[in-house]
Amino acid sequence: MVLKRFWKLIILLIVIITILVTYFVHTALVIASQFPELEIKTIRGDETILKNMTISGDYYEGDQYSSALMVSLDNTTYYEELSYFEKRDPRFPPNEATELKDKYRNFMRGKIYQSSSYFENDDYLAYVGAEVSDWTPNFLPTYHLEVDVLNKESNTSTSFQTILPGMDEIQYVDVLEVHMDKKELKVIVNVNYYLNDQYVNDIKVYTMDISSEKIVGDQTLFDPLEQSDKDKWSNLTFLNDLSAIDSTDNLLLQKDIGQYKEVNHSDDYEGEISTELMERKFYVYDLKTNQQQELLIPENHYDKLLSNEIHLDGSVSDTHAYITYEDGNNLVVLSFNLDNLEIDTQQTFDLKELGMEAEDYGINLIDDKLYVLDNDMQKSTKIFVGDITNGEVLYQGEIVLENDEDKSGDVSLQFYTITKNE
Amino acid sequence: MIEVKDITKRFGRKKILNGVSFTANKGEITCLIGINGVGKTTILNAIMNLTPINRGEILIDGEKIRKESYERITFIPDAITMLPSMKISDAMQFMADFYQSWNQKRADEMIEFFKLDKNDRLSTLSKGNSAKVNMLLGLALDVDYLLMDEPFSGIDIFSREQIADVFTSHLVENRSVIITTHEISDIEHLIDKAVLLNDGVVLREFNAEEVRENEGKSIIDVMREVYQP
Amino acid sequence: MKNYLKLTNFELSRFFKLYVVLIGLTLVMQTVGIIWMSNTYMGSVEGLLLEGNTAELIKMNLGTFSFSTLTTSLLFSGPIIICIASLLIYVFLIWYRDWFGKNTFVYRLFMLPTARMNLFFAKATSIFLMVLGLVSLQLVFILIESQIAKLIVPTTYMESQNLNQIINGFDYMRVLYPTTLIEFLINYGIGFMAVFVIFTGILFERSFRLKGILFGILFAGISLFVFISPILLQVTILEGFFYPVELFILMVITGLIVIAGSVWISNYLLNKKIRV
Structure with missing residues (x-):
């Protein structure tokens, strides 16, 4: 019924x-x-060297599905497989900053999850973020620095905002590094603006006094007028690892100087302007002493460094600065002793011999070790770890699909970086 | 007893009812009389909480209307209140579904009395039959109070007679009825109490019997006095 | 409770014929679409085969037959749009048809010996059920249609796609068919909250007529403001203070506040202010 x-x-x-x-x-x-399990297959060496390391990249299947992913020795995590709430997390793969969020939940509220904006030691967790507070009538952002320092012991934080002194009409601001020493906070900032109609990126070191909540020091590392020169151009690159919270006192900077050249010039049409690189220099800046010094590069490396564009990389520790470049099939790692700024060791890794024949590489220098990934879109990705102190190949492996038979040839992987889980 | 106490109702700036009060006693037929548009229907709507009033109150046996009250009081508007697509039997089933006070036996009896076919669709009924079904749906409820709005308007003479017969039958016995009309000739002899309305006010409320006995006047006589002085 | 179920069933019955027509229309148009499209495709394939092309070459030039050929065509989305439009209109009609039309059924409804809110809930429930019914049946239709395509187009030329790939290949389908239950609840929860708010707006109009339209719009505006207030706070004065999970919880709360407000006001209007 x-x-x-x-x-x-x-x-x-x-x-x-x-x-x-x-x-x-x-x-x-x-x-x-939906997505295949991946495994890191060891070709040579001890795989425990990859313990606590995360390799991140992208997965493609035809042109339909793709997902960011991260692979470690134990498991494969695809972004698309994460739960609804996990997907709301600000970064995938998580970085050191997002990991801080779990530990210092209240302190991390409303912050930008960019590792270079943070500094952490046993006593303090410091944050300096470049935030846009307003827009000018001609659509330029008004930036300020948001400073927040957590005293871990007392669990209290000092926060204040400050404008970038002496700067107006800024196009873009990026915090490259934060460093704290006792009560003094050093903030390295990349400030982009127009000077004499030329776009310049100015690298500045601000010294802040936490107790008085003020900027007490303002240093410009290179004269921006150099960049605004119409005939000669100059470009600055910051080589410290932006994706990690650095603990070193040193900054590694690369300065390129070049000139504009007109090519294909004929009477009929105006030639294109091309640029020619003339000089390439590397500098180390010591945050403790505020000293900037140039690395001494021997003649035989200089030309190769000058002609290398893509595979040039660098990193710096308390005692050494490292610069890598590709020379034919070889990946060369120069290590500079910071006491005398000269090369003390030099290692060469034969990429071809290591089975790395990609167009591009992901190179990471972590704890005296060189981690190299081939960067091409392929069904598998080769990886090797080398010791930069003695040139030994510690590990050689390949990231492959666990069950290759299931998936047809439509699958490709592309990995970019290796990071260490703290 | 239904007590209407000093109710005022405005539509926009216009006052449809302006302090109307009267009572309808148990077991009596009370007739609200007035020309069209004086707010008779509004009063019935207000009693049934189908329109809000601006002032005053209405009590049914001393209480404000609640959902349970609809088992004890019902309203038969001037048109049928069921979906046109329904058959008479569907409409009856609908009533049976929702009202505990629905009396199926009485409904069937009335189908017979009115000579209706249960399988007819409401949309196909003549005006007279439509009015009869409308009556039926209200009268088949075992309620204490019955409100009827112009039950005789616009229907043929035979249907009128049949409906008028209802009032003298057991179908209305012992129930209180409030009826509105603008022409009372058909039912004058049945009315216990008359309430004469004009311009939103009660001009006169009287007991028909008393007036007849004491003053020797019929309701129509009183109406003449009141409306055409 | 019993009366609520009776009323819900009754409300469903009132729209059921049209509802079945909508379902039928969707099935017929989409089936015709897939038959037509797979035949057209096979027509070209056979033409090319006659010219002496190999299957590999044809696949390269013509591409394999994908179900998204159908899902991106008007024969597929047309009926969906018609269904959505019909139900949107019916959100209003479900109330107004009781006032207008030959017989004013609203007299009867308001004189039922049951809480008037049951009417509100019954109408809302039937809208929800009809929406969910169409959404579910469409899933079955997709499966049927892809089987039909497989009958016409040989496997060599068929792009193999599972249900989720079909859904993922089409933007608005992803809103209708999220892959996780929580997203499903969010999307449809917001939709149903909107239905509640619109219902309250309609009751405002039915209570105060012209002036009521203004109240209704005002109520809808306030509801929207309350619902998104956590986001507004987040992007303005709090500058990203809340974590996503907190924001989610807050919006569940504001959503519930909106629903509670809508129910409370509707109850008040139905009992104190409504006019027949």
């Missing part, structure tokens, strides 16, 4: 529940098996 009376309601309910439950069960199963 009830069935007969309410049949429309009952049928509709049954249809909805059956179909939707089936759909969500099906979808959950599809999503769970």
Whole structure:
């Protein structure tokens, strides 16, 4: 009787529940098996060297599905497989800044999750973020620095805002590094603006006094007028690792100087302007002493450094600065002793011999070790770890699909970086 | 007893009702009389909480209307209140579904009395039959109070007679009825109490019997006095 | 409770014929679409085969047959749009049809010996059920249609796609068919909250007529403001203070506040202010 009376309601309910439950069960199963498991296959060496390391990149299947992913020795995590709430996290793969959020939940509220904006030691966690507070009538952002320092012991924080002194009409600001020493905070900032109609990127070191909440020192590392020269151009590159919270006292900077040249010039049409690189210099800046010194590069490396564009990389520790470049099939790592600024060791890794024949590489220098990934879109990715103190190849491996048979040739992987989980 | 106490109702700036008060006693037929547009229907709507009033109050047996009250009081508007697509039997089933006070036996009896076919669709009914179904749906409820809005308007003479017969039958016995009309000739002899309305106010409320006995006047006589002085 | 179920069933019945027509229209148009499109595709394939091309070459030039050929065509989305539009209109009609039309059914509804809010809930429930019903049946239709395509187009030329790939290949389908239950609840929760707010707006109009339209719009505006207030706070004065999970919880709360407000005001209007 009830069935007969309410049949429309009952049928509709049954249809909805059956179909939707089936759909969500099906979808959950599809999503769970959507992406292949990957494994790091060891070719040579001890795989424990990759313990606590995360390799991140992208996964492509045809042109339909793709997902960011990270691989470690134990598991593979695809962004698309994360839960709804995990996907709301600000970064994938997580970086050191996002990890801080779990530990210092209140302090980390409303902050930019860029590792270079943070400094952490046993006593303090410091943050300096370049934030846009307003827009000028001619659509330029008004930047200020948001400073927040947490005293871990007392669990209190000092926060204040400050403008960038002496700067107006800024186009873009990026915090490159934060460093704290006792009560003094050093902030290295990249400030972009127009000077004499030329776009310049100015690297500045601000010294802040936490107790008085003021900028007490303002140093410009290179004269911006050099960059605004119309005939000669100059470009600054900051080589410290932006994706990690650096603990070193040193900054490594690269300065390129070049000139504009007109090519293909003929009477009929105006030639294109091309640029020619003339000089390339490397500098180390010591945050403790505020001293900037140039690395001494021997003649035989200089030309190769000058002609290398893509594979040039660098990193710096308390005692050494490292510069890598590609020379034919070789990846060369120069290590400079910061006491005398001269090369003390030099290592060469034969990429071809290591099976790395990609167009591009992901190179990471972590704790005296060189981690190299081939960067091409392929079904598998080669990886090797070398010791930069003695040139030894510590590990050689390959990231491959666990069950290769299931997936047809449509799958490709591309990995970019290796990071260390703290 | 239904007590209407000093109710005022405005539509925009216009006052439709302006301090109307009267009572309808148990077991009596009370007739609200007045030309069209004096707010008779509004009063019935207000009693049934189908329109809000601006001032005053209405009590049914001393209480404000609640959802349970609809088992004890019902309203038969001037048109049928069921979906046109329904058959008479569907409409009856709908009533039976929702009202505990629905009396199926009485409904069937009235189908017979009115000579209706349960399988007819409401949309196909003549005006007279439509009015009869409308009556039926209200009268088949075992309620204490019945409100009827112009039950005789616009229907043929035979249907009118049939409906008028209802009032003298057991169908209305022992129930209180409030009825509105602008032509009272059909039911004058049945009315216990008359409430004469004009311009949103009660001009006179009187007991028909008393007036007849004491003053020797019929309701129509009183109406003449009141409306055409 | 019993009366609520009776009323819900009754409300469903009132729209059921049209509802079945909508379902039928969707199935027929989409089926015709997939038959037509797979035949057209196979027509070209056979033409090219006659010219002496190999299957590999044809696949390269013509591409394989993908179900998204159908999902991106008007024969597929047309009926969906018609269904959405019909239900949107019905959100209003479900109330107004009781006032207008030959017989004013609203007299009867308001004189039922049951809480008037049951009417509100019954109408809301039938809208929800009809929406979910169409959404569910469309899933089945996609499966049926892809089977039909497989009958016409040989596997060699068929792009293999599962249900989720079909859904992912089409933007608005992803809103209708999220892959996680939580997103489903969010999307449809917001939709149903909007239905509640619109219902309250309609009751404002039915209570105060012309002036009520203004109240209704005002109520909708306040509801929207309350609902998104956590986001507004987040992007203005708090500057990203809340974590995503907190923001989610806050919006669940503001959503519930909006629903509660809508129910409370509707109850008040239905009992104190409504006019027949």
